[in-house]
Amino acid sequence: MDIVEFREDVWGREVLLGVSWDLLWVVLTLSAVAIMVHIVVMTFLKSPPRPSAAGLHMERHAAVDRGFHWIMAVSVFVLLFTGVLPVVGVDFSWLTIHWVAGLILTAAVVFHTLRALFWQKPREMWVGADDFREPFDAGTKPGKYSLAQKGMHHAMTALVLLVIGTGLVLFAMIDTPWWNRSNALDESTLGWIFLLHGASTLGLIGLVALHVYFALRPEKRFYTRSMISGWISEDELRANHDPARWSPERSA
Amino acid sequence: MSYLHIGKNFTPPDIHGKVTGKARYAEDYSVDGMVYARLYTSPMPHARVVEIDADEALAMEGVFGILTAEDVYPTEAPAPTLLTNEPVYVGDPIFAIAAIDEKTAEDALKKVRVKLEPLPFSVDPVTSLKPDGPSARLEGNIYPREMRSLHWSAEDVERFVTGREPTGPAPSEWSYGDLEAGFDNAALILEESFVTTGYAHMSMEPRSVLSYWQNGRCHVHGSTQSQSFVVPFLARMLGIEQKDLVFVAEYCGGGFGSKISAYPVLAIPGYFSKKLGRPVMLRITREEEYYVGSARVGFQGWIKAGFTREGRVSAVDLYIVQDLGSQQAGGDASSAGGAISILYQPDAMRLRDVPVLTNTTPRGPQRGPGQNQIAAIFEPMMDKAARELGLDPVAIRRLNAPDSSATLNANQGPVTSAYMKEALDRGAELFGWSERIKKSGQRNGSKVTGIGVGQGYHSAGANGFDGLVRITPDGRIHLHSGVGNLGTYSYAATTRAAAEALKCNWENCIVHHGSTEENLPWSSYQAGSNTTFTHTRANYVAAEDAIRKMKLIAAQVLGGTPDQYDIADERVFDIGNAARSLTYGEVAAKAVELGGEFSGETWPEDIHEVTQRAVQGIAGTGLIGVAKDNLPVRGTVPGLTVGFIEIELDLETGKHEIVDFLAVAECGTVLHPLGLAGQLRGGAVWGFGMAGLERHVYDPQNGLPANVGYYQTRPPTYLDIPAHMEWSAVDIADPDNPVGSRGVGEPAMGSATAALMCALSDALGGHLFNRTPVTPDVVVNHVSGQGQSHGPLATNTF
Amino acid sequence: MSAYDVMPDMELFQPVTVEDAAALAERLGSRGWVLAGGQDTYGWLKDRAKHPKAMVDLSSIDVLNGIEETDGGGVKIGAMTTLREVSRDQLIRARYGLLAAAAARVASPQIRNQGTLGGNVSQDTRCWYYRRGLSCYRAGGNICYADSPEGMNREHAIFGASRCVAVSPSDTATALVALDATMVIQNTRGVHRVAAGDFFVGPAVNITRMTVLRPGDILTAIELPADWAHAEYYFEKVADRNVWDFALVSIAAAFRTENGTIRDARLVCGAVSCVPRRLTSVERAVIGKPRNDSTGEAVAALASEGARPLNYNHFKAPLMDNLVRRALRA
Ligand SMILES: Cc1cc2nc3c(=O)[nH]c(=O)nc-3n(C[C@H](O)[C@H](O)[C@H](O)COP(=O)(O)OP(=O)(O)OC[C@H]3O[C@@H](n4cnc5c(N)ncnc54)[C@H](O)[C@@H]3O)c2cc1C
């Protein structure tokens, strides 16, 4: 099994082709194993009583943010499927869908970044020293986002930015309605871009698998609900968050 | 004059082998212990070899060794290299591997790790001439007989590519007459810029060479156009004395200028064989033939021509940037100028020439090098002039055509004789020109008729080479021909001048050729259309020497003085009493007895070293006639042809069909009618290819060639040429040849190229493409009015 | 890099049944290579530009050979039938002159004697960069050398480019699409049929293959439906040379006319995109019109509408239009 693949350039020199897609199976297997292990561990752990969804609705995600989350989610899924299915042998006309989805994702990311930086409280996503006490001290509760959530967000951010960045470079390498492809990159640089694009894709696949898994776990499902309807209950808030660190408004 | 052999058809001795398949080409030879070599060629257009790691390959079973640039004859840029550490084009051979068979050799090539460092390159001359343009070689980018660098100003480049009078400095120049006065006298001045493709020679037989060493002598079985001429050059390349070279080249599957003399591949197996102590066979691939097999020099140029009201060419100003490819080449521009100077006899003329190296296939002389490129461009300009001056295309050519008082080239030297007017008249009559020209422009559905006439020229004769004949006691006449068998049959046809002089039966003649072991005299190169003129003379003087000796012997044996004797029916007889005679066989036996000059124990001092060795080889076997051709020559020997063509051009598909073609040769007395017909028709096929089909494409981004196979290059096929092509010849004897003959091979192509270019232009109402080839896409673009895809003067893109 | 000319060693299988061939091909997967007449194959192998480890030679499978009538009045042609047979066969010439004409224009007589119909439709593109053995997109790489700022692409596509701009070189493909043929494909999972129009795939769908055939698939036959038998046909291939040359642009057209007007038409251009290109807008426009010059003149420009020429192939657009004119004129 290879990790990266090579090819010959126009003059017969060895250059990077990109990531080896053998790794796709590795990533899928590892994700599946991780999830399985988590399931097993969680089954044996005594779970605390589940907080009630009844009661007051506290706002967790504004409608715009939810909208953008799902736009991003859909475009990431579209990107992953259009990018990966042809690799595993499913033939369809994928490239246009792929770059359109890529542009949508880019726009959504740009929007989200600007909104988060200037209209929201970016601090809520910052990882501070307190956050690291959470896993070890049952008494320490997180603010709006738990350490795990922040970790997931930041890893996702890094990978999405990488995949978008390399994707945009690759976008310049194809014909589009607005321009004809250029040969601006030499072949070995092109190989590096493909490698990063492929590697970040593989990372995203793993991360998305975990993200979806956690979103579906019974004890976390209220977060998923909050991403759909925007609220969590007072009970859920109390059970999972430290009001000193996060006190949301009541939901409308 | 009535001849026994001259002007008659005969069966050249190699025909039988060719049609039965018994002919042995170099690759048909096999010797014990023979191993096979394969070349590793450069993937880069210009590079430096940093490292060749062949350990893994050499460890393979059945692999015998590697030959690199360090092992072979060194050369100085831009001379061709056998193997190189600074490849200068994609396909340049870097090293060779020898193995038990070709498959193993190729398997081994894959295992060699070669590290190359890319260097700047260019596949277009004008790109290289730009202010900061890349140079094809480390030593520079132009080769006016020495390597130099030349860069024009941006403005010079701009002017040139936009077709204005060039201002870029040109390193070589010649002129005669008063150019300014010539243009002042002109009633019409035409100015055109042009580009012609430098496409591959495409020899049908890719170079194949077998070499081995025996008793200190190197045996080389190769494929060359020439025979004796190759010997000194190949010996030097191999670093041996001429006497230590056995060179066999009985057949040649086409050379067309690319196998004139010793070429690099011819020497590689010799070196390899010495290094390995085994016979080595190297059969290069079709693709490699496109690399090392050379190509025509391409032109990017500009012409200004002045015409008087009557249609006389008063002045021509010609500027040519030559694409020399990656190695030494380059007489084409001057030859192009020479062709114009003789065919139109301009009062004044100037040629400026910029010979630029590019990282493309090496170039070499290809049939009518220079003359034929310019014929493709200038002849349609003649038609344009005719149109504007209200003249008939044949008439304007006739007005300017050379006769025996013609002069040519910068020095305005004389010619031996010339009868171009007669050729034009003969052709116009046979072709029915005055009726045909009325069809010009006629529409038939989407097709338009185009009529064209084109002229071709090449100098066609040299002198000063040796002839060797021998009569053996069995009465056989041995004609030793140092002429190579390049496919024209001239190696045999020229010996018929000796048979003619000896008044002997052809059935009694044996032609010796094709191997140094056959004791062959020093000969010219088989190129430049010279062989017919040159070697009918050499054979003739050798026969005259034999006759002189026969008369001396007859006088000695039968009494009287030599001038009392004459020859006929293979006997020497007393003119006064024909019964007193000796047969050729008897004279030969006597010659052996007498020895001395009669049987080749002594020889004339002025004969070449190669001929001396040949005489030594046959000394004592019969009566030897040997001499150097010291006959007078009064000037350049012109080979002239005219082609007449009718085509139908389909405006919707851009395709043309040749309805009819006639070639007329003006080459003195016809020596060998079938041979001449072959030259005229074969030349025409090639000409049609140059005008309408053959391509030479390089990707400027990476220097890769697109045409490395027949189907990519597109030489004409049977279905692209007319089923029948008529020919004729003026057949007026040239005074400077004992049998009146001159050569004609190369112009036969030029006139056909020109005729087709003219007809294409005629069909489009006089539009000049100023470019070869005019492929269907070019016609479709023109007719649809959307402009051409290729840039102005872009070369190596078609 | 070197100019290779000798095939490397490889295994050769010569099955006598399609089932065995399919099983072998399936087992070998991408290491295997199906061999028909070899006219496309041997070039690849001798140049050492493709590297299969084993060949599955179909020439001993009798059922793949021959031409026969089918029940509904159509014709079935075995995939291994040579192009010469296809072009000379009385039945094909009488009913589907379009295909006979197209087959007769493939390559050269020698290649037609050896090359098969199945091989002809399954052959790979002739893009010269790709044929050089470069690792471009089509060879599994990540770059196209032909569609680049100064790429030499006179023979390449003006439609349907998606990173790769290579064209379909097959002369019979256009005729088969025009005749609405069906391709019969067998593999270890069974037999399935694909319309000729869906058999060829462009780079948008799969950049490394020219057809739907995957390793393990054997094209066994090509069926011509009765619907388009005895129609009015026009085939023309414009190539630089009149023999032994690939099309610059070609056209295959079939018309059904009634009382002097066109009732139905299928027009297909070759060598303008990676797949045979149906000229659907022309087809729609000619229905109900007479087949003559003025109809040709009126609809010709629809042919090249939307074309996106590269550096050196602008001529293909007017040439397409002209071929439509000619198809309607004839
Ligand atoms: C110089 C030259 C010029 C040419 N000119 C033309 C031309 O003008 N027009 C034109 O159309 N073609 C042309 N060709 C291509 C050639 O005619 C076709 O490639 C030929 O018809 C292929 O048939 P084949 O049987 O020889 O194929 P092969 O080489 O045996 O096979 C070709 C490909 O098809 C696959 N294949 C073949 N049969 C089957 C099957 N039954 N099932 C599954 N896969 C299969 C093979 O695996 C291979 O990949 C030319 C070729 C050459 C060398």
Ligand code: SF4
């Ligand atoms: S056109 Fe297609 S086959 Fe040709 S170089 Fe580009 S990707 Fe490769």
